[in-house]
Amino acid sequence: MSKNCNFIEKLREIGLRPTKQRVKMCEVLFNREKTFHFTINDLVKMISDEMNEKISLATVYNTVHVFQKKGYLKEISINSDKSYFDTNTSAHHHFYDEDTNELIDCDESDIDKINIRKNITGKKINSVEVLVKVASDNQNQK
Amino acid sequence: MSKNCNFIEKLREIGLRPTKQRVKMCEVLFNREKTFHFTINDLVKMISDEMNEKISLATVYNTVHVFQKKGYLKEISINSDKSYFDTNTSAHHHFYDEDTNELIDCDESDIDKINIRKNITGKKINSVEVLVKVASDNQNQK
């Protein structure tokens, strides 16, 4: 979903009613220069900061899942207590900072294309994700 | 932790009291031909099947985390509602079957060694994990 657009029309085009909650979520998620990573809680905070009205947590969950299903958000595979989403839906990989719990994008030049030589009968590959876990390099490990 | 051994001695060597719960967990986890993947719930079921006595869920959680910290178990990064562990602690990658929620090991020949060309100042790489998500190849997507 490209930025700087009429989200009302965009939502209609993909068959979603352009409610004010959805439009606001579109603005917060897609109307910006750079893509970013977020948890549901991050997103609720961002919306609350930009809106004077409240938005229900259930609506945020529902809408994030709808956007994901429609292909406008991607869920990142980290095992954490919470789910991480990405407004960058292209195939790309991540660094995960275990100190700060932050995700950082890799660009194409950072990691060679992964070539999968195994195939599982009757199954097709849906995604290939590389997660590079990093942490503080301090020698002072207590 | 190698199979077919005296787990009482092994546990002592790594500074853990060889309680009967821990010994049983060792047997279930490490006394077998092949490594495997499991969730906490899987493991509780396996233990219950092999033991007539009950084991507390808290003990299973605690002991799995101790074994992980000591390096005898590895946690796999999938985002799922539950955590997956691996008795294969060597660096290796996984297929994740989204239909059955099963993990399948890749061997070295399946995926080339990943070369990371980016580095993040002050951070060291702790792990590099590739997750290949697969699902049924049916054309009949309703």
Place this chain on the structure above:
DNA sequence: ATCTACATTATAATAATTCTAAACTGTTGA
């Protein structure tokens, strides 16, 4: 046998997520 530090346990607490069912609203077509 007794002591004590460490373990196990049942249970409660926590926290992310999903479910529910009632109230609300965008859209349609009479």
Place this chain on the structure above:
DNA sequence: TCAACAGTTTAGAATTATTATAATGTAGAT
């Protein structure tokens, strides 16, 4: 224009994995 309907939001409850608590039990040392 406006009633009707289907889709949507919502607060709160339910679910579920996980962690914390605190009482009880026990392995190993003396």
